[in-house]
Structures are given as structure tokens and as C-alpha cells.
Amino acid sequence: MRGRPFAIVFLVLVASVAAAQVANPDEALDDPALEARARALDAAFRCVVCQSQSIADSDAPLAKDMRVLIREQIAGGASDAEVRAFLLTRYGDYVLLKPRLTGGTAALWLGPALFGALGIAGAVVFLRRAGRNFAEASAGGAGPDSDDPDDGPPDGRDP
């Protein structure tokens, strides 16, 4: 019971943070479904002034202009794809926070998978070799690759 006032204070604080994230009321559309679409788009575009923020997070006047523009287009019946195309033709791929897969961004998208595959391949090769060397050493005899000096203990010196 002693914890309850504390919990209430905590909830009030959390709620106030959530309220602070609500977009500027003079920008918001009246239709909640359209406003939800506009919010999703806001979060997908980079603010070209501050660059590390989406236009949803930015206080820059240009970001506000873009939020208003997105809402105007959505209210006018534009699809999400049309809004994206509108900003892409003006600002290029830079305006997307999640870059598209193109020749220039292929390394970005495929690089992690490539390096992951290389690492797994390297680990498999290493473990196989280590396992073979261990089997040879414990058998005390020459394996099929005994002519390769890199590939196991030198013959005759093993007990």
C-alpha cells in the first residue's frame, strides 16, 4: 500500500511524456485514420535541416512545412506512395530514413549478410580443421594429409 502514491506519480509522469509527443494540434487532421497515416509518413522522412531526426521529431520550420504538406496531400486523397514520390522527386533518396535497395545502397543492405556468411564459413573451416587435427593427434598416427606440414603435428615427434 505504501507504494501506491509513488505508482500514481509515475503514471502521471509517463502520461505527460506521451502527451508531449502528440503533434502540434494546429497541424493535426480531424480524421484519426488520416492523421495516423500522416504520422506514419512523418516518421519515415528525414528532416533535411537537422538530418538525424525524422520530420515528426524535428522542430525545424521546414519540417513543419513538410508535415503540413503531407497532411494537405493526404486530405486531398493522395496515397502514401504518392506522398513518398512527391518528396522523393524533390529531395531524392536522402529524404528517406530507410534507404531503398539501389546500386549505391546494395552494400548497406547486403553487407551484413555477406560478412555474416563469411564469418560462418570461416568458423566452419576452422572447426573442421581443428577437429581433424585433434583426431590425428589422439590417434598418434598420420592422417591422409600428413604431407602438409601446416596440417598437424610433425610425424615422429609425437609420443
Next chain:
Amino acid sequence: MKASPLVFAPLIAFAVIAAAFAVSLTRDPSTIPSALIDRPAPTFDLAGIGGADGLSTDDLRGGVTLLNVFGSWCVSCRVEHPFLLELAADPSVRLYGLNWKDPPEAAQNWLDRLGDPYAKIGADEDGRVAIDFGVTGAPETFVIDRDGRIRFRYVGPLSPETWVQEIRPIIAAIENDGDPYAR
């Protein structure tokens, strides 16, 4: 002991990564490349400031144009302003202004106080034309060819150095395009 060719793999990997970093060092990641290079300038028709003639897409045809995005609220525009006045004295340069998100009185006051380098100004009070141009901040200067196509964008204040090193060579190249319909 025979050396596997794999021993060179780390060296080659290092060389590739070093080359990629060397190239990236020469670029400024904060300058967003314009998506409109070699595309026609967006269509617009803006009113002027203080009763002067405005600026529209048609004004961009027939000669190489510098379109300078400025605002009285923009500190760097103040920095480049004296150089713009110098440019305005050169009759071979056609300099137009796009007054971005500025109350007309503030723009008029700026021009009265500091001088007006622009042959024509369009007042883009709500910033829509600037978004059509893909403007990311002020000042920005577009070089537009005689067919109304955007050929170059410079981000930041113009100076005698940037003029000589970047803008003037591009204007010269555009004028030497060999357009059969011009001149």
C-alpha cells in the same frame, strides 16, 4: 612452407576499406545532393516584394540564371550579401532572388538597408516553391540554364572563392553547350 593465397586477404580487405574511406573523406555528408540536377525547374509564379514585379518559371528561360534563396532571418545570407551586390554589378550575370518564408515587410526592410542585388525577386512566403526546389536551408544558389533546367546547386553563402572555383566554371560550361537555338 607454402603460403596460401589467403594470407593476402586481410591486406586486400584493408586496401579496399581504406580506399572507400579515402573517397568518403573528400565528401561532405551534411550537403544533401540535389535530386533536381538536369531536371526542369519547378513551375511557379510568385508575387514580388513591395509592389515590384514577381518571378515566375518563364523568367528563367532565355539565359543562364542564378537563383539565390534568401531570407532576412538568415544569418549566412547576410554574410554573402556584399558579394551578391558585387555580382549584380556584372552585366553578364543574371541574378534572381527567391525570398523564402519571409514577411514582405521584413524582406523590404532588408533590401532597403543592405541594397538589392536581384534583378527580380519572388516572394515565397509559405515556402512551397522552396520545397519544390528541394531547398534544405538558406542560402542556396541554383544555376539554371537557358532552357530552364537546373544544372547546379550551391549550398551555403557565395564568396569570391566559391564563385571562381565552382560557379563560374559551371556557367561557362553551360554557355558552351552548343545549343543551336540560342544566341
